[in-house]
Structures are given as structure tokens and as C-alpha cells.
Amino acid sequence: MFDEPERLAAEKILAARRLVSRGRLREALDALNLAIQLDSSNPEAFRDRADVFERMFLGPQAEADRQRAAALAAALPTPPVPPPLPQPPETPAVPADAPLEPEEPTPAIDTAQPAAETAFYVPDTLDIPREPGRGPGAAAALLAALVVLVFVTGIAGGIIIAAGSIDWGSLDPFGGDEEVSPSATPFGATGTATGGGGTSTATAEPSTPANASTTGDPYSLSNLESAWEAKGLTVKAGAAGEGFTGFKTAPVDVTMTRGGSSATASVFVYKTRDAALAEWDLVPGSRPTPKGSRTLPSNVSAWWNANVVVVLRTDPAGLGSDALDGLLNLGG
Numbered sequence: 623m624f625d626e627p628e629r630l631a632a633e634k635i636l637a638a639r640r641l642v643s644r645g646r647l648r649e650a651l652d653a654l655n656l657a658i659q660l661d662s663s664n665p666e667a668f669r670d671r672a673d674v675f676e677r678m679f680l681g682p683q684a685e686a687d688r689q690r691a692a693a694l695a696a697a698l699p700t701p702p703v704p705p706p707l708p709q710p711p712e713t714p715a716v717p718a719d720a721p722l723e724p725e726e727p728t729p730a731i732d733t734a735q736p737a738a739e740t741a742f743y744v745p746d747t748l749d750i751p752r753e754p755g756r757g758p759g760a761a762a763a764l765l766a767a768l769v770v771l772v773f774v775t776g777i778a779g780g781i782i783i784a785a786g787s788i789d790w791g792s793l794d795p796f797g798g799d800e801e802v803s804p805s806a807t808p809f810g811a812t813g814t815a816t817g818g819g820g821t822s823t824a825t826a827e828p829s830t831p832a833n834a835s836t837t838g839d840p841y842s843l844s845n846l847e848s849a850w851e852a853k854g855l856t857v858k859a860g861a862a863g864e865g866f867t868g869f870k871t872a873p874v875d876v877t878m879t880r881g882g883s884s885a886t887a888s889v890f891v892y893k894t895r896d897a898a899l900a901e902w903d904l905v906p907g908s909r910p911t912p913k914g915s916r917t918l919p920s921n922v923s924a925w926w927n928a929n930v931v932v933v934l935r936t937d938p939a940g941l942g943s944d945a946l947d948g949l950l951n952l953g954g
Contacts, residue, residue, distance in 0.1 A: 631661035638670055642677070645906065648951055650674050665694035678946060679909065679923050834862040834872040838891045838929045841952050843874060846889060846930060849948035855880050855941065863888035863933075865919030868912070869901055873933065883939030890931040898929050927952050 634657035641650035654671040661667065672687035836843040836859075847857045855878045863873035866888070873888035892898040903911040910926040912918060922934040923942060927949050934942050 627660040631657040665691040834874040835891045838893045841930050843891050853944040853948050868916035885937040885941040886935040888933045892929040895929045925949055
């Protein structure tokens with residue numbers, strides 16, 4: 623039987639796992655913190671909290687919890703080894719000089735009676751009775767003549783049709799056709815028809831536009847600014863971010879300050895989630911990764927939520943933890 627604190631801690635761990643499956647990481651972290659307060663010797667609580675920290679891109683915290691979970695698991699008593707299963711009794715060996723049991727006699731087969739055979743009558747369909755001295759009937763001769771007539775008529779009709787379809791005026795009896803036959807026109811990589819040579823020119827990735835996007839669905843830049851301000855951060859948006867190549871949507875440079883400390887980030891706001899998926903690989907629990915030949919400047923980390931992608935450029939004072947928490951809890 624579990625003690626009351628251990629039972630409550632186990633319930634909090636189960637609740638945290640349900641919250642993680644729904645993407646509510648901050649609430650799952652609160653539940654695991656309470657489970658550890660109730661039962662600090664449970665390695666499952668530290669192992670699950672390490673997983674949540676990893677999903678929130680907090681690597682050092684995740685590694686510390688994994689080491690703590692391993693130490694607690696090693697300290698647990700070893701479960702008793704179950705007794706071996708009973709073995710079936712051995713069959714006694716038969717002595718080599720023991721008499722063999724008599725075998726049952728095999729009934730004799732009476733060869734005096736031959737086996738019955740089944741006879742089948744196959745009529746000879748070619749054996750047509752005729753009167754003696756007569757050749758094939760008139761009907762058979764008429765049928766053969768009709769088949770020959772149809773065959774000859776078909777060959778003659780095919781020759782006439784083939785001859786009528788030939789353009790006799792276009793034939794050159796000397797084989798001196800100097801005109802080059804037209805070939806299919808290939809298309810280049812851009813989707814427009816190219817010249818007869820068929821060469822194509824690859825489309826270059828678009829450069830970053832001058833104007834950055836700030837509105838989208840379900841979240842906009844103003845929603846993110848409000849979430850960060852609720853964390854005590856002062857937010858100031860600037861011009862379009864630089865150093866990004868190949869993106870059709872430009873990010874906005876944002877500065878976050880609190881108590882004399884500051885951090886900088888570039889925020890991509892897409893019109894829809896599908897528009898974000900066109901430029902990023904967005905896998906739940908993983909950092910966003912740019913697709914194709916798109917590149918990022920040097921950065922500390924990158925996060926995403928629905929149609930918003932945040933690239934943390936600098937964070938010397940560690941404001942990114944609150945910034946990530948605000949991003950993950952948008953709309954919640």
C-alpha cells in the first residue's frame with residue numbers, strides 16, 4: 623500500500639502525462655514540481671520532468687533531472703528473484719536388451735481380384751458417319767469457300783484503306799527531305815516554355831522582402847507582445863530582421879528588456895499555419911528547422927507555436943525562459 627503523499631504524487635505524474643499529450647507543457651511542469659514535493663524519492667517524477675524540460679528546450683535542467691532519476695532508480699531495492707518453475711518428470715530410459723513390443727500384423731492384400739477400373743468413353747467428334755464412297759458433304763464445301771472469300775475480301779479492303787491514307791504528294795522519291803522535324807518543347811524549372819534546346823534555369827530562392835509580416839491567424843505580433851509583457855518584459859519591435867536568406871516572409875526584430883537586462887529575437891508571423899509549414903519543418907516537441915536552402919544567422923535557440931516562429935538571437939541575462947513560456951501559452 624502506498625502512503626498518502628506517494629499516492630498523491632503518483633496521481634500528479636499521471637495528470638502531467640495527460641497534459642503533455644495535449645501540448646500544455648507549463649501546466650505539466652507545475653504538476654511534476656508538486657509531485658516531487660510530495661515524494662522526492664520517485665524517479666518517475668524526475669524522468670518525466672526531464673522530458674518536459676527537453677520539450678521546452680531547457681537542456682541543462684533536463685540533464686540534471688535525468689541524472690537524479692538514474693541515481694534514485696539505482697538506490698531502489700532489487701526485487702526478489704522468483705523460484706524456478708518445477709521441471710516435468712524425466713522419462714525412464716529403456717534398456718538396450720529389453721524385448722520389443724509385438725507389432726500389430728498388417729492385413730494381407732488379396733491380389734487374386736484385380737482392381738476395378740473405370741472406363742470413360744470419349745466420342746470422336748471427327749468421326750462423322752458417311753455413306754461409303756462419298757467425299758465431304760456439300761455444306762462443308764460451302765463453308766470452306768465462304769471462309770476463303772471473307773479472308774480475301776478483308777486483305778483487299780485493308781490494302782485499299784492503307785493506300786487511301788498515304789499522302790503521295792509528300793513523298794520524296796530521292797529521300798532528300800531537308801526540313802527538320804519539330805520536337806517537343808521542354809519546360810524549364812520556372813514552369814515557362816524555353817527554347818528548342820530545352821535548357822532550363824533554376825529559380826533562385828527569393829530574398830527577404832523589405833516589409834515584415836505582423837498579422838496572422840491564429841496569432842499576431844501584438845498577441846506575442848502582450849504575452850511577453852505579462853511576464854514582466856518590456857517589448858520593442860524594430861525593423862525587418864537581417865541575416866535570413868531564402869524566406870518569402872520576413873521576420874521582425876524584437877528587443878526584450880527587464881531590470882537592465884535585455885535579449886533580442888527575430889519573430890516570423892505567418893498568415894496561416896500552412897504558410898509557416900511551407901518554409902519550416904514544425905514537429906511537436908522539436909525545434910523549428912528551415913526547409914530547403916533557407917539559412918538562419920547565429921542564434922541561441924528557436925521556438926514555434928501555430929503560425930509564429932521565434933529565433934532567439936541573443937540572451938545574455940537568461941530572459942529566454944520567460945519568453946518561451948509566454949510563446950507556449952499564447953491563447954491559453
